[in-house]
Amino acid sequence: MVKKVVLGVLLGISLIACKGGAVVGQDQKEIIAVTIDLVEVVDDKVQVSIMAPEISAKQTIFYIPKIVPGTYSEDNYGELIDDFVALDNKGKRLEVSRLDKNSWKIKNANKLTKITYWVNDTYDIITGEKGVFSPAGTNIDKDNNFMLNLHAFVGYFEGEQELPYQLNIKRPKHLYGETSLPRLHERDSLGVITDTFMASRYFQVTDNPIMYAKPDTTSFNLQGMKVKLSMYSPNGLHKVTDIAPEIERFITAQKNFLGSIDNTNVYTILLYLTDVDKPDAQGYGALEHHTSTTVVLPETMPLSELNKSMRDVVSHEFFHIITPLNIHAEEIHYFGYNTPKMSKHLWMYEGVTEYFANLFQVNQGLISTQEFYDNMAEKIQTSRVYNDTIPFTTLSENVLKPPYKDDYYNVYQKGALIGMALDIRLRELSGGEKGILELMKQLSEKYGKDVPFKDEQLIDDMVNLTYPEIKTFFDTYVLGNTPIPYQEFLAKVGVSYTTNNKKTGVFLDGEIPFIDVKPASEELFFREGISYNSFLEQLGVKAGDVIQKVNGEKYDVNRIFLLVLRSQNWKDGQKISIEVLREGETKILEAPYQQPYIKQVKLKNEILPSSSKKVKLRKAWLKA
Numbered sequence: 001m002v003k004k005v006v007l008g009v010l011l012g013i014s015l016i017a018c019k020g021g022a023v024v025g026q027d028q029k030e031i032i033a034v035t036i037d038l039v040e041v042v043d044d045k046v047q048v049s050i051m052a053p054e055i056s057a058k059q060t061i062f063y064i065p066k067i068v069p070g071t072y073s074e075d076n077y078g079e080l081i082d083d084f085v086a087l088d089n090k091g092k093r094l095e096v097s098r099l100d101k102n103s104w105k106i107k108n109a110n111k112l113t114k115i116t117y118w119v120n121d122t123y124d125i126i127t128g129e130k131g132v133f134s135p136a137g138t139n140i141d142k143d144n145n146f147m148l149n150l151h152a153f154v155g156y157f158e159g160e161q162e163l164p165y166q167l168n169i170k171r172p173k174h175l176y177g178e179t180s181l182p183r184l185h186e187r188d189s190l191g192v193i194t195d196t197f198m199a200s201r202y203f204q205v206t207d208n209p210i211m212y213a214k215p216d217t218t219s220f221n222l223q224g225m226k227v228k229l230s231m232y233s234p235n236g237l238h239k240v241t242d243i244a245p246e247i248e249r250f251i252t253a254q255k256n257f258l259g260s261i262d263n264t265n266v267y268t269i270l271l272y273l274t275d276v277d278k279p280d281a282q283g284y285g286a287l288e289h290h291t292s293t294t295v296v297l298p299e300t301m302p303l304s305e306l307n308k309s310m311r312d313v314v315s316h317e318f319f320h321i322i323t324p325l326n327i328h329a330e331e332i333h334y335f336g337y338n339t340p341k342m343s344k345h346l347w348m349y350e351g352v353t354e355y356f357a358n359l360f361q362v363n364q365g366l367i368s369t370q371e372f373y374d375n376m377a378e379k380i381q382t383s384r385v386y387n388d389t390i391p392f393t394t395l396s397e398n399v400l401k402p403p404y405k406d407d408y409y410n411v412y413q414k415g416a417l418i419g420m421a422l423d424i425r426l427r428e429l430s431g432g433e434k435g436i437l438e439l440m441k442q443l444s445e446k447y448g449k450d451v452p453f454k455d456e457q458l459i460d461d462m463v464n465l466t467y468p469e470i471k472t473f474f475d476t477y478v479l480g481n482t483p484i485p486y487q488e489f490l491a492k493v494g495v496s497y498t499t500n501n502k503k504t505g506v507f508l509d510g511e512i513p514f515i516d517v518k519p520a521s522e523e524l525f526f527r528e529g530i531s532y533n534s535f536l537e538q539l540g541v542k543a544g545d546v547i548q549k550v551n552g553e554k555y556d557v558n559r560i561f562l563l564v565l566r567s568q569n570w571k572d573g574q575k576i577s578i579e580v581l582r583e584g585e586t587k588i589l590e591a592p593y594q595q596p597y598i599k600q601v602k603l604k605n606e607i608l609p610s611s612s613k614k615v616k617l618r619k620a621w622l623k624a
Contacts, residue, residue, distance in 0.1 A: 030054060034154050035168045038175070038212060039192050041142040045082065045118040048153055052112045053160055060109035062086075064155040065337035066102045068136065068206055069324075070288045072399045072408050074340070075132045077152040078102030084117040102338055119153050123274075123281040134283035134296040139272065143172060145232050146212040147272055149287075149294065150205050156337070161202040169195045171212055178217055178230035179210040180268040180291040203335065207289045211270040216240045220248050223255050228268040234275045237299050238306065243271075246307040247314065253364035254318055257356075257437075264321050268292035269314060273299035282519050286313045290325045290449075293317035311366075316357040324349050326444040333452035344455050346396035347478055351415020352436065355423070358416065362622055369622060373495065373603035376420060380486055380601045381531050383413035389481040392418065409529040418478060421489045422470075424621060428492050429467045432620030439466060493621050494606045494614035502600040504533045506567040509598060515547065515560075522557040523547070526580075533596035539589040545580035552577070 033051040040047065064078035078101045086094040086104075088111040095107040106112055122137035139147035154165070171177060173191045181197040181204075199205045213232040218240050220227055229247060231240040247269065268291065274280040276298050286295040295317075297309055324332050329343040343349070362372035386407045392414070398404040399411075423436040442465045447453055453461065459479070463471045476482050487497040507515050514536060516527045526536070528543040547555055555563045570576065574593045579586060608615050 031164050031166050032157075032160070033166045033168065035170065036148070036153055038146050038169060038171045041140060042118070044124070044140050044142075045120050046140055046146075046153075047116060047118050049114060049116045050154070051114055052109075053157060053163055055109045055112055055157070057109055059105060059107050060112070061099065061158040062104045062106060062115060062155055063158070063338050064102050065151045065206065067337065067340045067400075068149075068151045069203075069332060069335050070320075071133065071136050072342070072346075073133070073405070074400060075136065076101045077132075078155075080120040080122070080138070080152055082118045082120065085115065086112055087114045087116070089113040121147075122152075123147070124279045132283075133285070133287070134272075134274075134281035135285055135287035135294045137281065137283075139281070143175070144213070144234070145272070146171075146175070146177075146210075147232075147270075147294070148177075148210040148212070150209060151337075154205050156202045164201060165199040165205050167195075167197040167199065167205070169197070169210070169212075171195060174214060175212045176215040176217065177210045177212040178228055178268060178270060179208055180228070180266050180289075181208040181210065206337075207291075209270060209289065209292060209294050211272065211294070218244050220244070222248070222252055225255070225264055226266045227251055228266065229271070230269070231271045231273070233273045233299055234280075235299060238273060238303065240271075242303055243307055243310055247310060250311045250315060250361075250366060251318060253366055254315060254360055257360040257363055258322070259441075264291055264325070266291055267318065267321075269295065271295045271297070271310070273297055276300055276519055280519070286317050288317040288320040290321065311361075312357070315360070316354055319353045319356045319360075320349075322356070322440050322444065323353060325449050327440065327447055328452055329455045329458070330452040331455060340400060342397055342399055344393040344397045345458055346399065346411045347392045347415045347418045348458075350411040351392075351417075352419040352440070354412045354416040355419030356437070359420075359423075359622075363624075370604065372622070376417070377601040377603045379413045379416055381599065382529065383410055383417060384599075385529065385531050386410040386414070388414070388483040391481050392478050413529075414484075417484060417486065421477065421484050421486070422473060424489045424492055424617075425470070425473055426466060427617055427621050429469060432617050432624065434466070435621065435624065490603065492614065493618040494608050494612065495603050495618070496606050498602045500600055500602065501597040504596045504598050505564065506533070506535060506570070506596055507564050509533065517557045517560070518546075524555060524557065524560060524563075531598060533598045535591070535594055535596035538591045538594065539576070539578060540591075541578075541580075541589060542582060545582050545587070547578065548581055548586065549579040550577070 030053045032053055035049045037047045064081055066076055066078070067074050084096060084098070084104050086096050086106045088094060094112060097105045099105050121140035122132045123134065123139040136149055137147070138149055138152045139145055169177065171193050173188070173193055177195055179197070181199060184196040184198055187194045199208065211230055211232065213230065216232070216239060217228065217230045219229065227248070229240055229244055231238065231243070233239070270292065272281065272295065274296060281296045284297050286293050293314060295310070295313060297306065301309065327348070329345060331341050331343040358372060358375050361367040362369055390404070390407065395404050395407055395410070399408050419436055426435050426439065439462060443461065446461065459471070459474045477484050490497050507513060514527060514530065514532055515524050517524060524547040526541050526543055526545045532541055549555070550563060570593045572594055576591060576593045578589045580589060606614070
């Protein structure tokens with residue numbers, strides 16, 4: 001998102017906190033002034049104060065989001081709030097009643113001047129970070145680190161989401177906050193710095209995380225875009241200079257791949273590395289924002305693996321500057337933080353984005369053609385874990401509700417494969433001249449970041465911009481319940497599709513584990529979002545099952561090596577029993593042991609003459 005400074009007359013001056021924070025400007029627009037105190041931390045909580053806008057109604061409601069853009073679960077950030085107080089201009093408390101986890105009703109709101117409350121964090125909550133995915137969560141570690149995903153700290157008044165916000169953040173002098181938000185100024189008072197940022201509306205507040213830490217930052221300029229990188233490594237195992245060269249390399253490649261799609265003048269990467277030996281963030285990955293991303297990874301990763309993970313994860317997030325930044329539905333543009341309505345087009349927001357994150361690497365020579373095929377083959381295999389007959393628009397529209405929410409991870413698998421199949425079909429119809437990237441460019445020109453599309457109109461727009469046959473593609477494979485015949489699509493570009501049985505271990509497929517560890521409890525559990533081998537399927541294992549005992553013996557992280565070693569000596573016909581905890585209930589899974597196999601999809605180039613139409617189409621697909 002191109003940053004806009006609302007009410008330019010405020011540049012260089014501080015806001016005088018008064019009733020409503022009213023400022024005289026060209027449009028007489030009020031500003032909601034927020035103060036977040038990172039200095040006086042009490043019981044691992046920080047205090048937030050918000051000057052209320054002018055409210056004429058007798059009562060109003062203040063909200064902390066239930067859900068935020070880029071996440072597809074209701075996380076109830078209001079559960080992190082304590083001691084909510086509303087005050088009039090004489091400092092007298094007004095009557096407040098909590099309506100639910102995320103909202104507070106304030107009576108006599110026409111007298112309201114200020115609200116205050118205390119905010120807890122999520123990273124060091126042992127019981128699952130309150131279910132919040134770590135990159136969308138928060139950290140409060142006095143004098144060391146503050147991960148401010150601002151949706152968990154700053155709320156909004158009923159009907160006032162479009163007012164501009166001024167954020168005043170008090171911080172210790174030795175910490176620095178990195179963000180894509182425009183920083184108006186810093187004020188120093190006895191070693192306490194107050195940073196002041198402006199946001200044009202509430203969406204821009206939630207869209208711009210800030211990470212405060214001892215400075216370990218760098219930046220570089222790429223074709224008119226400033227890329228800022230900030231890292232927090234609690235034990236100093238990594239430095240930002242270790243990963244900056246690889247990030248500069250792959251973002252340069254992404255910029256070259258995107259070509260004319262370029263309206264972002266700043267992009268900020270905030271990397272938080274977790275201390276795996278302490279209660280800390282447990283969910284690894286990233287959360288996209290329009291001009292930044294928050295990334296959480298384990299600090300113990302070797303540098304080579306850290307660089308690879310950053311390339312794979314950040315590449316995906318960076319491509320969100322196409323969609324939803326430039327191409328998004330009304331449901332996203334006017335996001336319902338507490339009354340969410342989901343768009344039907346997750347196949348595009350997440351699926352096409354994930355496809356581009358793989359395609360650009362082969363297009364720009366970062367990986368080989370075979371590596372790209374292997375990545376797509378893995379997505380085909382993983383997508384089979386999920387219901388392949390659910391129309392993807394139905395899944396997307398209902399992704400917050402069961403049973404659809406259990407299939408959410410498939411947006412990164414089948415969603416990307418929809419992008420691949422559509423790309424090949426477009427190349428075929430255009431004789432290699434036009435693919436899905438060109439279609440995204442056309443949609444960006446038609447809409448752009450300030451104009452949302454109507455959910456029901458998008459596919460018709462795509463058809464009008466391309467070919468009538470594309471409607472059949474969407475009707476069949478996206479709106480319809482027909483599984484995509486990948487073999488047929490890949491044959492168009494001279495890629496063969498075969499399957500074979502591959503031997504695996506019980507708990508490992510080569511170096512890929514079927515199990516993982518809960519850092520806080522050190523328990524072992526079966527991973528989500530992967531295909532299990534034939535023996536685990538025979539046992540009836542389900543994603544998330546927590547291993548209690550195997551053949552009567554207890555196992556945890558300290559005995560994981562022994563578990564794997566012993567499983568390698570199991571004999572065909574031997575009775576195997578695994579006791580698991582599933583949704584709070586103990587289950588005994590039993591079956592006679594049989595050599596585990598997994599269905600392996602293999603993609604490779606057909607041997608064809610260079611003059612073949614298929615070879616020319618393949619080259620246009622991968623290298624154009």
